[in-house]
Amino acid sequence: MNERYEEIERYLAGDMPEAERLHFAARLAEDEALSDELLALKMARESIHRQSANEPEVEELRAVMRNARKGLQKQRPIVKRLWFRIASGIAAAIILVLVYIGWPINGSLYEQYAEHPHLEMTARGSQDNVTIQEMEEAFGEENYAASAQLLETYATTNGWNSELRLFAGISQLELNNLTSAQAQFEILYAGETANKWAGGWYLALTYLRKAEAGDKAAYQQSEEVLREIPSGSDYHEQAGKLLEEIRGMTEE
Amino acid sequence: MKAHQDQAYIEGIIARDAGVIRDIYVQNFESVAQHVLRNSGDRTDAEDIFQEAMVAIFQRAKKEELLLTCKFSTYLHAICRNLWLNELKKRQTRGVTLAGYTLYKEGDDSRKMAEETILQEERDRFFREKFNDLGESCKAILRNSWAGMGMKEVAELLGISYSYARKKKSECMARLSALIRQAAEFSKLKEGL
Numbered sequence: 477m478n479e480r481y482e483e484i485e486r487y488l489a490g491d492m493p494e495a496e497r498l499h500f501a502a503r504l505a506e507d508e509a510l511s512d513e514l515l516a517l518k519m520a521r522e523s524i525h526r527q528s529a530n531e532p533e534v535e536e537l538r539a540v541m542r543n544a545r546k547g548l549q550k551q552r553p554i555v556k557r558l559w560f561r562i563a564s565g566i567a568a569a570i571i572l573v574l575v576y577i578g579w580p581i582n583g584s585l586y587e588q589y590a591e592h593p594h595l596e597m598t599a600r601g602s603q604d605n606v607t608i609q610e611m612e613e614a615f616g617e618e619n620y621a622a623s624a625q626l627l628e629t630y631a632t633t634n635g636w637n638s639e640l641r642l643f644a645g646i647s648q649l650e651l652n653n654l655t656s657a658q659a660q661f662e663i664l665y666a667g668e669t670a671n672k673w674a675g676g677w678y679l680a681l682t683y684l685r686k687a688e689a690g691d692k693a694a695y696q697q698s699e700e701v702l703r704e705i706p707s708g709s710d711y712h713e714q715a716g717k718l719l720e721e722i723r724g725m726t727e728e
Numbered sequence: 729m730k731a732h733q734d735q736a737y738i739e740g741i742i743a744r745d746a747g748v749i750r751d752i753y754v755q756n757f758e759s760v761a762q763h764v765l766r767n768s769g770d771r772t773d774a775e776d777i778f779q780e781a782m783v784a785i786f787q788r789a790k791k792e793e794l795l796l797t798c799k800f801s802t803y804l805h806a807i808c809r810n811l812w813l814n815e816l817k818k819r820q821t822r823g824v825t826l827a828g829y830t831l832y833k834e835g836d837d838s839r840k841m842a843e844e845t846i847l848q849e850e851r852d853r854f855f856r857e858k859f860n861d862l863g864e865s866c867k868a869i870l871r872n873s874w875a876g877m878g879m880k881e882v883a884e885l886l887g888i889s890y891s892y893a894r895k896k897k898s899e900c901m902a903r904l905s906a907l908i909r910q911a912a913e914f915s916k917l918k919e920g921l
Contacts, residue, residue, distance in 0.1 A: 481901040484901070485897075485901065512909055512914075513905045513909070517901060517908075523852050524855055525875060533744065534783055537783065541753070541779055544753040663868060666868040668887055668888065
């Protein structure tokens, strides 16, 4: 089976010598099943590669559209705005009363579950101490733009490891750079390092954040990852709780 | 063929230009919303449809040169109407009626352009859904490898051996190929070539 797909991949990537390519093309003309497989994978390869490459720009476009919508809402007629202010005032008063009497108020699920571990790294050499301290301080002070930058620079010099990847991903997640965050967590989740399930948990939180930003299909993706987190993992219990909350919310 | 003067809107979407996108919202959103409200939807549906239409235009313009040959608003409204019709079809089992639904209001240019854009959006969604049915390791292997990364780098990135990464990649391709070929949409895609 391997050979068949390796051949297809080399053909699609243009990595076949001319004689082999012609031979493969002749086989395609005679073998409908092979031809169908090639067609399916060719179209998927093009579409997925293009969509992945465009994803950061699409997210940026969505953010610009969200702002444009907010701008439109601000421009609504003054009578409506007045009613909105009155209604907002009443709602705020109700919330204050509920908070005062201790009523549980649900906001963003992401905000409820995004409690991050402390960044405490081990220096590899004495010259690393200052950078590591800066990274730890930036992350601890929730200055995620700085921690993302410092982690990236450190990893470029010293090489990536799963710990750097986890905290770089969390920094990107907090900065709402969801594509970059997702890429880091996918690598952790697909790998076999000590941070595999931390990667899974944060991948689920990234999908959750996407869902709360309007991509409703991402709720299901979040659930799928949460279900995979095994009972021996540190993240199993909170994964179970979050799974129930998402289910309860999406079934409403 | 000469581009319509509204081509600037397409360029603005590609550049994610906040001013152009705000203008597009100001000039078009309310009429799209009214259409959705008149046809069994609410304002949230209208916002989703409007956003998906804009993303579909962006994706198409990034794939190939998108030369506008009609008014931008006509093109955008045709896509929104088409997307909303697809959504209504999905909801039909929940009692939504399609009687009296008008898909196109104006000339053939907008109709053809809108249909091509919708077709690409549907194809992309189909492949995205099948790809998302794969496991996370398959997605990471294929996405990185198709982005041009060598298998040694992919293996290193995922913390797995080179030989396992190659074997796994073949398995992932086999799984994805089967998911696509087993779907009814694959025959339609073949016919459309």
